[in-house]
Amino acid sequence: MRKILFILITCLSLSQIQAADSLSIQLNKQSFKKGDTLDFSCIIPDFEKVKLNAASLHVWIDHISTGTRWKFRYPFINGEAQASLVLAKTLPDGHFAVNFMVQKGYFRLSGQLKDKFADENSINYLMIPKNKRTYMETIALNKDGFFRLKSTLFEDSAYFIFTPVKKNAKNNLNISIETPLDSSFIPEMESRIWISVGSVKRAINKEDSAAYAFNMITSSGTDLLPNVTVVGKYKKKVEQYDDYYSSGPFKRDEAMIFDGIEDETMARSMSILRFLEGKVPGLIIEKDQETMVEMARWRGEPAEIYLDEFRVTPQDIWIVSPSDVAMVKVYRPPAMLSPLSGAAGAIAIYTKRGEFAGKNRFKHSFTVKGYTPVETIWQ
Known part of the structure; x- marks a missing residue:
């Protein structure tokens, strides 16, 4: 009876936190084994009223013991984002903080053509999403060479190539780009749910949650650059x-x-x-x-x-x-x-x-991360 009462109190406290943030989160469960699937649904009530018709969901999962962080992101469609994460066998045991944050807007890409000539009013770009059809368009430049691509939804990653409208033998464009989804932002709404993975001896308590300090800037783990491969000098x-x-x-x-x-x-x-x-x-x-x-x-x-x-x-x-x-x-x-x-x-x-x-080459092609696939592996 006491165990049932504790679960009810926990669920009520969670729902109160989510109501205060105006963000509704549903998980299929809160205790997982390796190989399980974490299903979640995130709903923005009255998304049109709060002007979040176009919004992105960031899901950052922190391992409490080590501070390792995993990052995922999804687009809201009609105020709702749903996804499934399959837990890899390599995940560590322990307690995790699952942080849900809403950012206004979908993926978009803006940039600047550096060293712009006076007669350059537009450039071409080719977008190559993973396993999808390519897309090509001509975009306008303002007087300072700035441009902005339309908001786009694509999974995994895409490759962007910028070229002059008048093709020449050597692409001499020098482009800098920025994507808001990869930049720092202040969440419009946010919520947090605690889960456990693997063999956990005890449930998370107030001391554990109070000691956890969420930091959007500092992180470690899977969002870091891959390890550098050391190669011998004899290789071409x-x-x-x-x-x-x-x-x-x-x-x-x-x-x-x-x-x-x-x-x-x-x-x-x-x-x-x-x-x-x-x-x-x-x-x-x-x-x-x-x-x-x-x-x-x-x-x-x-x-x-x-x-x-x-x-x-x-x-x-x-x-x-x-x-x-x-x-x-x-x-x-x-x-x-x-x-x-x-x-x-x-x-x-x-x-x-x-x-x-x-050293002196122009930069005009980029690989850019998009949204996490709806079904993916958390590893």
Whole structure:
């Protein structure tokens, strides 16, 4: 009887906190084992009245003992955000604070063209979301070179490339960007729920919760940069690049690798596909007579094209200057680089970035994080 009464009091206190914040949170449970799924729903009551028609939910989970933090984010649709987190076996046991914070607005990207010329009134950009269709648009610049893209919803991440309206052999744009979802913000609403994972000897008490101090600036854990891979001095730069930036199935040893970092041949080519012409047995480069787009075919089948491991169409890669390419990897058929791959071969194009971009290179391509998939693994 006492246990039932304690649960009722706990639930009442939680609902009172959420009512005060005008944010309604529902979890499927508060005690989890590894491999369980944490389902949650977050609702903004009267979202239109409080002018939160477009809003984003940030879910930051802190491990009380170590301070490790995991970050997830979701768009509100009609004032509601729902998601599922599958608990990985590698998660530590213990108590966790699940912090829910509402930020006004959806994902958007703004930026500035530095060193703008007087006659530059617009630029092109190509957006390549993961496993989605690419999107291209021309955007206007103000007199100081500032621009703003429309609000967009996409999962995981997207690759953005900015190019001049009048294509030239060398992309000379120098762009800086900013995304509010990755910047500091003051939450419009917020709430917190405590959960436990694994073998926990006792329930969380007032002393535990009172000792916890939420800090939006300081964090550790999975939102940090990946570990740096130390490579031997004997490796060529393109091999170092391959070690650092290739991932998953793209790391396979059988790929033919072409160097765009130390070898200037690629930079002087008319296009990336024309550079490959005659260098790969069985790979045919031809121009489609209807669209006039260059195509790569292997044994009669169109080759799959990837840009920084994002699947793209042949017409998308015209926007990439050969001088911006660090490495090209060619996989004979069947490449099988993604679940949707068939029996076709594949061409993976990697752009210059990080220490491989060179000291004086212009910056005009970016990988940007979007929203967390509705179903994902918490690890």
